[in-house]
Amino acid sequence: MNKNTPVVEPAATPVTELVETTGHAGSEWLSRYSSSLMGVFGTPQRVLVRGAGCLVWDADGKEYLDLLGGIAVNALGHAHPFVTSVISSQLATLGHVSNFFTSPTQVALAEKLLELAKAPAGSKVFFSNSGTEANEAAFKLARRNTGGSAAKRTKIIALEGAFHGRTMGALALTAKEAYRTPFEPLPGGVVHIPFGDIAALEAAVDETVAAVFLEPIQGEAGVRPLPLGYLKAARDATSKAGALLILDEVQTGIGRTGKWLASEDAGIVPDAITLAKGLGGGFPIGALITFGQQTSSLLSAGQHGTTFGGNPVATAAALATLHALESQNVLANVKAVGEHLRSALAAIPGVTEVRGEGLLIGFDLDAEVAPAVVQAALDAGFIVNSPGPRTIRLAPPLILTTALADTFLAAFPAILQAAKDAQ
Ligand SMILES: *Cc1c(COP(=O)(O)O)cnc(C)c1O
Numbered sequence: 001m002n003k004n005t006p007v008v009e010p011a012a013t014p015v016t017e018l019v020e021t022t023g024h025a026g027s028e029w030l031s032r033y034s035s036s037l038m039g040v041f042g043t044p045q046r047v048l049v050r051g052a053g054c055l056v057w058d059a060d061g062k063e064y065l066d067l068l069g070g071i072a073v074n075a076l077g078h079a080h081p082f083v084t085s086v087i088s089s090q091l092a093t094l095g096h097v098s099n100f101f102t103s104p105t106q107v108a109l110a111e112k113l114l115e116l117a118k119a120p121a122g123s124k125v126f127f128s129n130s131g132t133e134a135n136e137a138a139f140k141l142a143r144r145n146t147g148g149s150a151a152k153r154t155k156i157i158a159l160e161g162a163f164h165g166r167t168m169g170a171l172a173l174t175a176k177e178a179y180r181t182p183f184e185p186l187p188g189g190v191v192h193i194p195f196g197d198i199a200a201l202e203a204a205v206d207e208t209v210a211a212v213f214l215e216p217i218q219g220e221a222g223v224r225p226l227p228l229g230y231l232k233a234a235r236d237a238t239s240k241a242g243a244l245l246i247l248d249e250v251q252t253g254i255g256r257t258g259k260w261l262a263s264e265d266a267g268i269v270p271d272a273i274t275l276a277k278g279l280g281g282g283f284p285i286g287a288l289i290t291f292g293q294q295t296s297s298l299l300s301a302g303q304h305g306t307t308f309g310g311n312p313v314a315t316a317a318a319l320a321t322l323h324a325l326e327s328q329n330v331l332a333n334v335k336a337v338g339e340h341l342r343s344a345l346a347a348i349p350g351v352t353e354v355r356g357e358g359l360l361i362g363f364d365l366d367a368e369v370a371p372a373v374v375q376a377a378l379d380a381g382f383i384v385n386s387p388g389p390r391t392i393r394l395a396p397p398l399i400l401t402t403a404l405a406d407t408f409l410a411a412f413p414a415i416l417q418a419a420k421d422a423q
Pocket of ligand 1: 130131132133135163164165166215219220248249250251276277
C-alpha cells in the first residue's frame with residue numbers, strides 16, 4: 001500500500017467543528033435559510049438541532065414530541081443507538097462503490113425484502129434513493145409491459161387523490177393539479193379514475209392498459225384507505241387484462257400500519273411494490289420489488305440505473321432498521337398504540353372522523369382550522385401535519401409509547417381551541 005494513502009482519524013469529529021449548531025437563535029437560521037435555500041418548501045416551521053427517540057429540540061431549546069416522524073420516515077425515532085452504530089461502522093468500512101460493484105449489505109437487504117414481501121421465486125429488487133425514484137422505476141417497468149402481445153401499451157391508471165412523487169414520471173401519476181399543471185406536458189398516458197370506485201376501475205382496465213398504480217392507503221390525500229375488496233378487484237381486473245398491478249407502499253410499508261406491508265392481508269400477489277420512507281429508518285433509500293420471474297425481467301441490462309441506489313451505507317441502514325423492528329417486536333406496539341390513539345381521538349369533541357391503520361392516522365375536524373392546529377400544536381410542543389384544510393395527519397415513530405401518546409391526547413382539546421381562537 002502507498003504510504004501516502006490518507007488515513008481517516010478513527011475518533012469521531014463532531015459536526016460542530018464545521019458548523020456552530022448551538023448559540024444561534026432559530027430566527028437567525030431562518031433568515032440565513034431564506035437567503036440561501038430555494039423557496040419551494042415555504043418557510044420551515046422550526047429549526048431542529050437534535051433528536052432522541054420520539055423527541056426533538058429546536059435551536060431555541062424548545063422540546064417537541066415528534067408525531068410526524070419526518071413524514072413517516074423515522075420508524076425508530078431519532079438517533080436510535082443500534083441504527084446509528086450500524087451506519088457508522090458500515091461507513092467506516094466501505095461507504096460507496098457504484099453499481100459496477102455490489103456489496104454484502106445490498107444482497108442481504110434484497111433477500112430480506114423478498115422474504116418480508118413473501119415474494120415468489122424469481123422475484124427481484126431494484127434499489128433507489130427515494131420514493132419518487134422507486135416509482136420512476138415502476139413507471140418504466142410499466143412501459144415495458146405489453147401483456148404478452150406484440151403491441152406496445154402506454155395507458156396507465158391511477159386514482160384521484162393519488163400522490164406518487166414529484167419527478168416527471170411520478171408526477172404524471174400524481175393527481176393534484178397544483179403540482180402537475182405548471183410542469184406539463186408530463187409523460188402521457190396516465191388516466192386518473194375516481195377513488196375507491198370498483199365499477200369505475202373495472203370499466204377502465206382493458207387490454208390497452210399497461211399498469212394500475214394504487215396506494216393501499218392514500219397518505220398525502222389525508223389518510224384515505226381503499227375500501228375493503230378494492231385490491232382484490234384490482235388484482236382480478238389487471239390479471240384478466242394483462243396489466244401490472246403496482247402498489248405504492250412508500251408511506252404505508254415497513255411496519256407503518258402494524259404489518260410489514262399494508263396490502264399483506266388483502267389476499268393478493270401484486271406485480272410490484274414500491275417502498276421508501278420508513279425503510280432506512282431516516283437514511284435515504286427506496287426500493288422497487290417485482291414479483292415473479294416474468295415481471296422481474298421486463299427491465300433488462302442497461303434499461304435502468306442509478307449511481308447511489310443501494311449503496312452499502314443505505315442498505316446497512318435499512319438492514320439495521322428491519323432488524324430492530326423485528327427483534328424489538330415493534331409491529332405489535334404499532335397496532336396497540338395506533339388503536340389507542342384512534343379510539344381516544346374519536347372521543348374528542350370537534351374530531352368528526354378518524355381514519356387509518358397502525359400509526360398512520362388521519363382525522364378530520366369540525367372546522368377548517370387544520371393549519372392553525374399545526375401551529376398551536378407546535379406552540380404546545382407537538383409536531384403534527386395538515387394534509388388538508390380540516391385534516392390532521394399523524395405518522396409518529398413506530399416506537400411511540402402509550403404514555404407519550406397520552407400527553408398529546410390530553411393536550412389536544414386546548415390545541416384545537418387555541419387554533420379556533422386564532423382564526
Ligand atoms: C412520499 C411519497 C412518495 C414520494 O417519496 P419521496 O421520497 O418524497 O420522493 C411517493 N409515494 C407515496 C405514497 C408517498 O407517500
